[in-house]
Ligand SMILES: O=P(O)(O)O[C@@H]1C[C@H](O)[C@@H](CO)O1
């Protein structure tokens with residue numbers, strides 16, 4: 001059977017309508033239903049023989065976080081049946097797993113972005129897989145452009161909330177079929193970036209003598225960067241930085257009952273004046289993220305040690 005026939009058959013069963021009438025997220029969520037995602041998780045489980053408790057998503061240029069894993073092993077996304085592929089420079093397309101400071105960790109060296117052509121539901125498929133593998137908490141990282149003039153290139157910013165026009169305007173990964181085994185139809189997201197975990201992260205930052213900032217992550221769909229007017233709009237509405245990922249991932253993690261903590265590395269200053277030079281360049285962003293990643297790695301490593309000191313964090 002042709003793939004398009006199969007998709008039409010699945011969608012027809014669920015909605016009794018042709019796929020052409022539905023949004024991409026609805027089609028993705030009908031196709032990647034609980035059973036399909038369970039079989040992906042089972043495929044991985046059978047190969048890794050390992051039960052991770054912490055998931056880490058590495059942002060652009062931040063994949064070296066995985067080298068913190070002492071006995072690191074890998075599984076390529078490309079080998080996993082029906083799993084998407086990473087297509088962006090700075091995103092390897094590998095699950096790295098093993099123990100990090102004695103806690104079982106699985107690290108995504110590579111994420112999926114809506115601008116690659118994936119629906120937000122497909123971009124967040126890995127979060128559902130992580131949930132089924134046994135993960136309780138995810139640490140999400142990203143490279144972001146600084147909007148707030150108080151942020152400098154190289155700063156680390158703990159995310160306290162997000163403001164996402166794509167999520168507010170139907171690029172929401174939870175659109176369409178809902179399976180209560182993952183989470184509820186309507187999801188409260190006002191404490192998505194867990195307050196207690198943020199306090200723990202700040203404590204870690206202090207003890208490591210790091211100047212950890214805190215702020216709001218603004219999301220655009222990309223791949224074009226923001227215009228000056230876009231940036232001013234986000235800044236005036238409370239965003240401190242801007243990026244192209246994280247908010248849909250955090251939404252699905254929260255929906256699945258995973259605890260979320262998220263960090264941005266500020267890799268460039270976004271133009272907020274009409275005659276300013278536009279410095280946004282992806283190769284430069286990856287270069288800066290790699291150069292400045294050491295502090296993020298130190299912080300994540302110490303944070304995981306702290307999580308290990310109280311079993312309630314990973315319940
Ligand atoms: O995957 P992240 O969010 O770290 O990557 C950022 C946002 C875009 O994907 C890209 C823009 O340069 O870097």
Ligand code: HPA
Nearest residue numbers: 143144145242243244280
């Ligand atoms: O300036 C930016 N804009 C959007 N996404 C980004 N990711 C890193 N820097 C940026």
